[in-house]
Amino acid sequence: MPDLSAYAAILPRIEAIVREAGEIALEFFRRGAKTEAQVTLKSCGSPVTEADLRIDRFLYDRLSALAPEVGWLSEETVDSPDRLSREALFVVDPIDGTRGFMGGDPCFAVCVALVIGDRPVYGIVHAPALAQTFVASLGGGATLNGAPIAVSSRQDLTGARLAGPEHLHRILAGSGLAYVRQPRLPSLAMRLLSVADGEFDAALARENSSDWDIAAADLILNEAGGVLTDLQGRAPSYNRAATKHPVLAAGSPGLHAKLIAAATGGAVKSPQA
Numbered sequence: 001m002p003d004l005s006a007y008a009a010i011l012p013r014i015e016a017i018v019r020e021a022g023e024i025a026l027e028f029f030r031r032g033a034k035t036e037a038q039v040t041l042k043s044c045g046s047p048v049t050e051a052d053l054r055i056d057r058f059l060y061d062r063l064s065a066l067a068p069e070v071g072w073l074s075e076e077t078v079d080s081p082d083r084l085s086r087e088a089l090f091v092v093d094p095i096d097g098t099r100g101f102m103g104g105d106p107c108f109a110v111c112v113a114l115v116i117g118d119r120p121v122y123g124i125v126h127a128p129a130l131a132q133t134f135v136a137s138l139g140g141g142a143t144l145n146g147a148p149i150a151v152s153s154r155q156d157l158t159g160a161r162l163a164g165p166e167h168l169h170r171i172l173a174g175s176g177l178a179y180v181r182q183p184r185l186p187s188l189a190m191r192l193l194s195v196a197d198g199e200f201d202a203a204l205a206r207e208n209s210s211d212w213d214i215a216a217a218d219l220i221l222n223e224a225g226g227v228l229t230d231l232q233g234r235a236p237s238y239n240r241a242a243t244k245h246p247v248l249a250a251g252s253p254g255l256h257a258k259l260i261a262a263a264t265g266g267a268v269k270s271p272q273a
Contacts, residue, residue, distance in 0.1 A: 002116035004138050007088070010066055014112060015124050015135060017062045021055045021110045022128030025095060029129055032104040039102060047098055052076050055094035055110060063090050063112070070114070073243070075212045081241070089115040089239045093189070093212040096125075100186025106130050107185045113215035118237040123216030125189050134193050134220050142196060142223035149197040151226040155254040157202070157262060163191050164204030168247070168263065175262045192217040195250045196224040202251035202259050211236075211243045227256040231264050 028037035028051040037050040056076035064072065071086030073079065075093050083089055090112060095101050097108035106129035114122040121138040134149075136142035142149050154160055162172070163182035172179070182200050185191045188209055194200040196217070205214070215238055218228050229235050230246045249259045 002119060002121050002138065004114075004116070004121045007067065007114060007122065011122055011137060013066055014063065014114070014122070015133070017059065017066070018110050018112050018124050018126045019128075019133070020062075021059055021094070022126045024055050024058060025051050025101070025108070025110065026128050027051070029101060029106075029108075030104050031106055031129065034104065035102045037102075047102060048076060049095070049098060049102060051101070052094045052098060056092070059090075059092055059094065059110075059112065063092075071239070073211060073239070075210065079243070083239060084241060086239075087116060091115055091120070091211050091215040091238060093216075096189045096213060097185070097187030105186050107187050107190050109187050109189050111189050111212065111216040113219060113238075115215060115238045118239055119235075120215045120219040120238065123219040125193055125216050125220065127187070127190060134196065134217075136220040136223035138219065138223070140223065142220045144193075144197050149224045151195060151221070151224050151252040152198045152201045153254070154201045154252065157255060157258050160201040160255065161199070162202045162204075162259075163194065163200050165206040168204045168206065172262055175265060177262050188213045189217040192221050192228065192250050195226055195252075196221040202249070202255050204259070204263065205245075205248040205250070207245070207247045209245050209248065211238050211245075214245065214248070221250055225252065226250060227253055229256070229260075231260050233257075233260065 071083035071089040093111040101108040109127040113120040125134045160179045162179045228250045
C-alpha cells in the first residue's frame, strides 16, 4: 500500500488551496447564464475558458511551491514525460464540467488528486457553486463538507438510480434492465461522487475519460465503500504514459459486478485492486 505519511502535514493546505481555486471559478460563473470568461477552442476542439487557465496556473504555482518534488499532470498544462519518473504526482482538473460552467450549470468542480505510484492516496473535489467539498485520504474514509459519506446499500439493479452517457443507457435498456435513469451531470467527477454519497446507486462513464477527470473521485468513491473499474473488473491505473481510460463502472460492491454484467451481456471477473 502506498505510504501517505510523508505528505500528511500538507493535506489541509492542499484543501485550502483548492478552495481558493474555487473562488476564482466563481468570479467568472453566472448561474443560469453564460460565463463572462473568454472561451477558446483547444486543438482537439473542446472549449477552454479563461477561468480554466487561471485556475490551472494558480494551482500549479501554489501546489508546486508546497511540494516541489511532486510531479504535475493537468488537463490544461502541456504534458511532460518528466512526471513518469516521479514517485508522487498531482493530477489536476482546474474545472471539471467546463461546458456546464460555460452555460451557467452549477455542477462543476475543481479536482486535485495526489497519486503515489499508480494509485491516488488523497483526493479533493470542490464544487464551489454547490458549496460541496468531497475529501478522502487512503484508509481514512471519505467526507462531504466534513461529514462521512457512504455508498448505497442497494443490492439489486432493478429500480436502481443509475447515471451514464446515452449510448450506454441504450445498451442497458437492450438488456431489459428496469432502472431509474438519473441526469447525466456535466462533471464526470460529480457523477461518480453522486454514487459515493449514495445519491445515485451506480454510474457509467464513457470511454476516453482522462486521469484528471477521475483520479480524485476514484479515491473518494473507494473510501466511501464503492468500486470503480473498467468492464473487465480492473481498477484504473494512473501516471502512465497514456492518460485515457476505457468505459468505467461505479457502484457499491453489491451492484458493481451486476452493472458490468448488464453492460456487457455476460459474466464478469471480480474487481481487482
